[in-house]
Amino acid sequence: MADVGRQASVSITTVSLVLSGQHSRISEATKARVLKAVEDLNYRPNKAAQGLRLGQTRTIGFVTDEILTQPFSGNIAAGLSAVAWEQQSLLLTVNATMNTGRLRAAVEDLIDRQVEALVFAAMGSREVDFPETPPNLPVLLINAYDRRGRIPSIMPNEEEGGRSAIEHALDLGHERFVFLAGRENAWATKMRVRGYRDGLEIGGLRPVDNPIFYGDYRIGSGYDLAVRAMQRRPRPTTLLCGNDQMAIGAYIALARMGVRIPEQVSIVGYDDEPIAADLSPSLTTVRIPFYEMGRVAATHALAGTVSEIGQMLMSCPIVPRASTNRPLGQ
């Protein structure tokens, strides 16, 4: 900056004033000279120094828990990143494992680097024991909830998602379901099951006729449970799957059994992974709005309005595709 000043025969103050857009009090002539010098010297302001002086880093600390290695959930990062960029901010990212020690170290490092907000994102809606943070620092959890419940969090409305899935099938006229659920003790499973039960009630159907089979969210269990489900008499007309992976398992099982989708049985997935649209027939599924969750998080984090969030639930809409249709004979 001193170099620029020398080159343009002005003080560094003038350079600073020109560069920070306070042209108001600077004559056009000097302004042009400074800009020319900046150009000639290929000068670029040091944002680290600016940050120190201004006391702001335009940086969001982002701690992930295996999220990057998980399919499609990187959309959380994409959403955060998009909003951050719009507001001249960047993401300082750390990949922390389950291990609480690592989490604490990561959070502390980010704080030491003066991030202006802290966002933590987990897979599978876990509970976390989040470390202590300075009182004035906005902190937000995505897809996770604090053990002590004092940190605002953004979660998908899994219960609504489960309900959307079955309501979609009810609307098509279906009356016999099996829910191929995921791991029984997972938070997301419990919520989705709750939504499913709500749906049954709305449809006036008895739980005993529309059972829940528990699996583990993996393809294999989707396969096995689909086989089991199709052995019931009368046959279910819709299989609601705990996630898209299990739906893939169901697809393969039904293909092998010679049962056609959606003519003989409708399938609903959950997650709306990229693969869902690619399957044939394309998979009707429930979308988890990861990208939007990231956007909302970044928006509030940067605005310093995290306290308005509380425990925010984001809507999980049904995405109707070709794997669901009216049941046979309707």
Next chain:
Amino acid sequence: MADVGRQASVSITTVSLVLSGQHSRISEATKARVLKAVEDLNYRPNKAAQGLRLGQTRTIGFVTDEILTQPFSGNIAAGLSAVAWEQQSLLLTVNATMNTGRLRAAVEDLIDRQVEALVFAAMGSREVDFPETPPNLPVLLINAYDRRGRIPSIMPNEEEGGRSAIEHALDLGHERFVFLAGRENAWATKMRVRGYRDGLEIGGLRPVDNPIFYGDYRIGSGYDLAVRAMQRRPRPTTLLCGNDQMAIGAYIALARMGVRIPEQVSIVGYDDEPIAADLSPSLTTVRIPFYEMGRVAATHALAGTVSEIGQMLMSCPIVPRASTNRPLGQ
């Protein structure tokens, strides 16, 4: 820091000395007093200020091109992140789209923030027109190559991967293949095809008997091409798929046709997505070492040895699973 000094009745110099581990010349007594004060005041050093003074930010700029939203390739980020963390560094991440303007802006912002290295990662092994960067800044491309060829890059050895796939099948005794390839004009496709042709030659097989069908890397094309492939007489005994997604399509097609894997036909995928291990039977596939690519990149970037990399090709090994076996009658 001044507060700590006051609390411990020492100068800030002493505080700094104690905190930076230069205990050498500090008496145990003062050291203890300082540490106590640090504790009491809950003091944490400001790394932004440290960085300014030391002229180092311990930060790697990481520019991604849709990579985060792509399944499993987030492992590149995980690899980078792991090494960075080991070396007390962090990733400053920007999600840039194809748009070159955005890429340039991202790179400039990162440079202004004084990152100590720059890593760009793309999906699908694209060519990029990378912006100008300061001569002393380590820059590295992952899964991408510079239009002007002057930037070191780390790419998967797709040709070797294609060859590994077919060699694995040859070793099992197969002699009739169809290669269900991906988009014909993609760089990765060309390389994989080249490896496939090498393999045919090694096995002494004629290309005319072992054709290549081109698709688009999506499930649907895997399905269609598998159907077409199985109509050939004599039937192929192994289907080599351009990626795991196409292999899934093949699985579904074969299930519907009543063809058993691997008894009647062996399947090989490519990518080793998480889903590959979950399929039933589990999918033999070629692994792209994304995580390792990230690690190597971060290691060289931080060590300032990017020039040693040149155009590095990372090995893509076959991962044998249950979808391949000896052909019938062997």
Next chain:
DNA sequence: ATGAAAGCGCTAACAC
């Protein structure tokens, strides 16, 4: 063994 002072690159009162 400890402290005073300079300076990293920048901004912003306050002079002139």
Next chain:
DNA sequence: GTGTTAGCGCTTTCAT
């Protein structure tokens, strides 16, 4: 209109 100066929070010579 433009320059002088102080200072953001830290490290590090050089004195003492």
